[in-house]
Amino acid sequence: MSFGTVAIIGLGLQGGSIGLAVQEHLPGTQTTGYDLSPAHRARAAERALVHRVCETPAEAVENADLVIFCVPPGVMGLAAEQVRDALPARALVSDVGSSKQAISKALGEALPDHMVIPAHPVAGTENSGPDAGFAHLFRNRWCIVTPAARTDLVKLSELVGFWEALGANVEIMTPEHHDLVLAVTSHVPHLIAYTIVGTASDLEDVTQGEVIKYSAGGFRDFTRIAASDPTMWRDVFLSNKEAVLTMLQRFTEDLTALQRAIRVGDGQALFDQFTRTRAIRRSIIEEGQDDSRPDFGRGDHEAGVDAAE
Amino acid sequence: MSFGTVAIIGLGLQGGSIGLAVQEHLPGTQTTGYDLSPAHRARAAERALVHRVCETPAEAVENADLVIFCVPPGVMGLAAEQVRDALPARALVSDVGSSKQAISKALGEALPDHMVIPAHPVAGTENSGPDAGFAHLFRNRWCIVTPAARTDLVKLSELVGFWEALGANVEIMTPEHHDLVLAVTSHVPHLIAYTIVGTASDLEDVTQGEVIKYSAGGFRDFTRIAASDPTMWRDVFLSNKEAVLTMLQRFTEDLTALQRAIRVGDGQALFDQFTRTRAIRRSIIEEGQDDSRPDFGRGDHEAGVDAAE
Numbered sequence: 001m002s003f004g005t006v007a008i009i010g011l012g013l014q015g016g017s018i019g020l021a022v023q024e025h026l027p028g029t030q031t032t033g034y035d036l037s038p039a040h041r042a043r044a045a046e047r048a049l050v051h052r053v054c055e056t057p058a059e060a061v062e063n064a065d066l067v068i069f070c071v072p073p074g075v076m077g078l079a080a081e082q083v084r085d086a087l088p089a090r091a092l093v094s095d096v097g098s099s100k101q102a103i104s105k106a107l108g109e110a111l112p113d114h115m116v117i118p119a120h121p122v123a124g125t126e127n128s129g130p131d132a133g134f135a136h137l138f139r140n141r142w143c144i145v146t147p148a149a150r151t152d153l154v155k156l157s158e159l160v161g162f163w164e165a166l167g168a169n170v171e172i173m174t175p176e177h178h179d180l181v182l183a184v185t186s187h188v189p190h191l192i193a194y195t196i197v198g199t200a201s202d203l204e205d206v207t208q209g210e211v212i213k214y215s216a217g218g219f220r221d222f223t224r225i226a227a228s229d230p231t232m233w234r235d236v237f238l239s240n241k242e243a244v245l246t247m248l249q250r251f252t253e254d255l256t257a258l259q260r261a262i263r264v265g266d267g268q269a270l271f272d273q274f275t276r277t278r279a280i281r282r283s284i285i286e287e288g289q290d291d292s293r294p295d296f297g298r299g300d301h302e303a304g305v306d307a308a309e
Numbered sequence: 310m311s312f313g314t315v316a317i318i319g320l321g322l323q324g325g326s327i328g329l330a331v332q333e334h335l336p337g338t339q340t341t342g343y344d345l346s347p348a349h350r351a352r353a354a355e356r357a358l359v360h361r362v363c364e365t366p367a368e369a370v371e372n373a374d375l376v377i378f379c380v381p382p383g384v385m386g387l388a389a390e391q392v393r394d395a396l397p398a399r400a401l402v403s404d405v406g407s408s409k410q411a412i413s414k415a416l417g418e419a420l421p422d423h424m425v426i427p428a429h430p431v432a433g434t435e436n437s438g439p440d441a442g443f444a445h446l447f448r449n450r451w452c453i454v455t456p457a458a459r460t461d462l463v464k465l466s467e468l469v470g471f472w473e474a475l476g477a478n479v480e481i482m483t484p485e486h487h488d489l490v491l492a493v494t495s496h497v498p499h500l501i502a503y504t505i506v507g508t509a510s511d512l513e514d515v516t517q518g519e520v521i522k523y524s525a526g527g528f529r530d531f532t533r534i535a536a537s538d539p540t541m542w543r544d545v546f547l548s549n550k551e552a553v554l555t556m557l558q559r560f561t562e563d564l565t566a567l568q569r570a571i572r573v574g575d576g577q578a579l580f581d582q583f584t585r586t587r588a589i590r591r592s593i594i595e596e597g598q599d600d601s602r603p604d605f606g607r608g609d610h611e612a613g614v615d616a617a618e
Contacts, residue, residue, distance in 0.1 A: 127603045186523070191564070195560060200589070201589060206493055214453070216451070218502070227591075241574075255501070255557075262546045267544075267547055271540065277536070289521065296606070
């Protein structure tokens, strides 16, 4: 393992999970960490998310071979500026942000003398903060690494090895392509989920109590996604504006077509659309990217709870 | 228990689950069943979804005290016509359809001399067919019963008791209100999920393989919902057209507002919207309508699989 000390800036879901995963999978590696919130630092220390929780970002990075910024996309540049003077010249700079073009630019500008290789582990839950992380978050998930054209290949392979050690599969692509792919597999789905949950909250003729009671009809799945961290998601949409707007336009056209099919009673168009979406689900399960149990295994869990009663 | 014999027409997810639940919770009750598909009848018999799988709908209902139609909304009337001559006068007629105004009308017209009390258990998974049912599907879920104005209150209380015996909580409302509530908690979410999965399949600059690989960013949740039975969902949208179009209009307005916020860079509007949607999630979990484990407990399950390896 090439990184003797890994510094983690931001000890939420991603940062905390990296800290725990490094301690589990790379026992020779030292981990340091910093979080802007004193309460989060205290909790991170209690949970031992990293070996040493530091009181300043400078202290956290002073001996780092790799520093990973795990802060919301909008403050990546600011967080990087705060470590500039303390960060060893040898240190590789990376991150876990959900958009890559804007973050690559921000990190590169803040740390012009360091090698920056951005990355994005496509893994998470709806939870956030220092209690949210767990060591196997990245297992069998994909981590997308988006090197610039003039990237040091040795550093690149070290970063790839690091994520593989944490259990992830690594894919390399350009920041531009990353932002387009994630717009459709993550950003637009989140925006839609936030929207429908908001729509349901605002109705006059259906009460919030009814929305909650009858949420098992499908709505509850959207509420899980819409419980994700608001700050991070605000920044994702602001930092990947162009790709998100492009994909939203496509989505809206497709929704309008289905809406028209409902209005004119075109059952065949609805049936055809509803049939072809099943194949993608099958592939996702076959490739180990989701649980094959019906209803995400909710029934199994409930059965388990009952059995234990 | 007031129903000596319960006949189930349609032995898919709902019908099969009712058959299994009755056998578990109401041991004194006889169950008969029929499915249009010979292969499904054979499989239903193998799984013993009901005590007796019959070769015709008439045979299935000939001694019924309660007949429950568990077929797609669009063929409820047709299925009811097929049992008219064989159904005892005393038999109560009900169903499990996801829209209620259209189905109430269809059942009432097909069986004008019988008491009809429509119902809708708000419970399900993405699976369908005779292998999909399980006995505890209805446990701690809501079943909405939508009696007409001139309903026999004794029959109504028997039907309520039946669903409560199967583990459900029962709520009574008008068919009109049901259709509005379900449009927002179930129908529009399904339409949106079908749409985004279709949009993702049609892109030129993002491959289907990429969509599958990086689906853990949120998209995979939508693919589960979009794997639901196409025939049933076609019929739901055609039979609840007005409420679905009304709710879609509201959703589209809200989505357009967020789209504009992204375009003009209004981070505060995004943050405010993303913050207020968390409360609904908390209430859904508090009221036992969803699993509180992060990411629907996918991580726990994966950990379990690994532990068993």
